[in-house]
Amino acid sequence: MTLKWLRSIPSWQITLGAALLVLGFLIAAQLGSEGPRVRYTTQERTPLLETATELQAQQDELKARILELREDIQAVEGQGAGSADLVRSLNAQLEEARIAAGLIPLTGTGIVLQLDDSQALVPPGTSQADYLVGSHDIRSAVEELWVAGAEAIAINGERVTPTTAIIDIGSSLLVNSAYLAPPYQVTALGPTDLYDRLSRSPGFIDFVRARAEAYGIRLSFAEPESVDMPAFAGTVTLRYSRPLASPSATPAGATSGSPEG
Numbered sequence: 001m002t003l004k005w006l007r008s009i010p011s012w013q014i015t016l017g018a019a020l021l022v023l024g025f026l027i028a029a030q031l032g033s034e035g036p037r038v039r040y041t042t043q044e045r046t047p048l049l050e051t052a053t054e055l056q057a058q059q060d061e062l063k064a065r066i067l068e069l070r071e072d073i074q075a076v077e078g079q080g081a082g083s084a085d086l087v088r089s090l091n092a093q094l095e096e097a098r099i100a101a102g103l104i105p106l107t108g109t110g111i112v113l114q115l116d117d118s119q120a121l122v123p124p125g126t127s128q129a130d131y132l133v134g135s136h137d138i139r140s141a142v143e144e145l146w147v148a149g150a151e152a153i154a155i156n157g158e159r160v161t162p163t164t165a166i167i168d169i170g171s172s173l174l175v176n177s178a179y180l181a182p183p184y185q186v187t188a189l190g191p192t193d194l195y196d197r198l199s200r201s202p203g204f205i206d207f208v209r210a211r212a213e214a215y216g217i218r219l220s221f222a223e224p225e226s227v228d229m230p231a232f233a234g235t236v237t238l239r240y241s242r243p244l245a246s247p248s249a250t251p252a253g254a255t256s257g258s259p260e261g
Contacts, residue, residue: 099152102161102232106152110227111195113141116183118216131215133182135168137207138175141186142166144204148197150188152229156180159232176232183218189229195221 098104115138118131142153142160153160158175167174172181188194198204211217 100162102152102159105231106189106229107226108151108189108229109192109194110150110187110189110224110229111198112222112224112227113145113186113188113198114183114218114220114222115141115186116218116220118218120216131217132171133184133217135166135173137211137217138166138173138184138186140203140207144198144201144207145186145188145190145194147203148188148190148194148201150190150194152189154187154229156185157230159230161232187227187229189227195223 095104099106115133117133120131122128122131138155142155145153155166155173155175156178158164158178158180161176164176165174169179172179173184174180191197208219212219
């Protein structure tokens with residue numbers, strides 16, 4: 001009976017019914033998914049916006065911190081450059097002080113002045129010491145070399161420093177702590193025209209006349225391509241010195257000075 005009834009239904013009705021059934025199923029599925037989507041967009045949107053806002057605020061803070069750190073770094077670099085310049089300046093001053101103190105060996109242009117005792121016969125009634133090179137001769141030569149522009153001087157390898165003493169010890173000389181015998185070579189480091197300056201110096205001309213021409217003290221010069229200036233070989237000792245108190249370290253109302261006792 002059922003089979004006959006199905007056969008009596010036109011085919012187009014069956015097709016239309018199937019299509020309507022499928023359409024209804026799709027509509028039901030769409031309606032079923034609409035609820036969760038609406039809930040998602042309404043319930044989840046606010047937390048996401050809050051998270052995005054917080055992240056943006058954090059990013060802005062980090063950017064501000066980066067700018068602040070860059071400014072700090074630039075400030076530190078500026079201080080470092082100033083400190084480096086100060087250190088270089090102090091090192092240059094220290095180098096100049098060491099050179100002036102004779103603590104550094106040097107090499108450069110210069111001249112060598114040699115002084116030797118006279119070979120002339122000593123006339124009766126005169127002093128034989130006048131015919132020998134003495135400390136006064138070496139001191140005079142050293143002084144004239146300084147005036148001519150010498151930057152460093154050595155006597156028979158002994159560097160002349162601000163504390164150097166040149167003393168007669170019998171027929172020899174005591175320079176620094178070394179005993180030297182003639183001939184005496186006074187090596188001077190200085191400008192390329194040091195010899196010209198020295199030879200034109202009135203003081204040196206008078207010295208040559210007084211010693212070489214009058215008593216036969218032998219003077220000779222050499223202008224090597226370069227001269228080697230040794231460093232001071234002695235010890236540098238400060239005596240009778242004490243540090244001075246800084247004015248800022250002196251308490252108010254107190255007077256500076258060494259305590260008694």
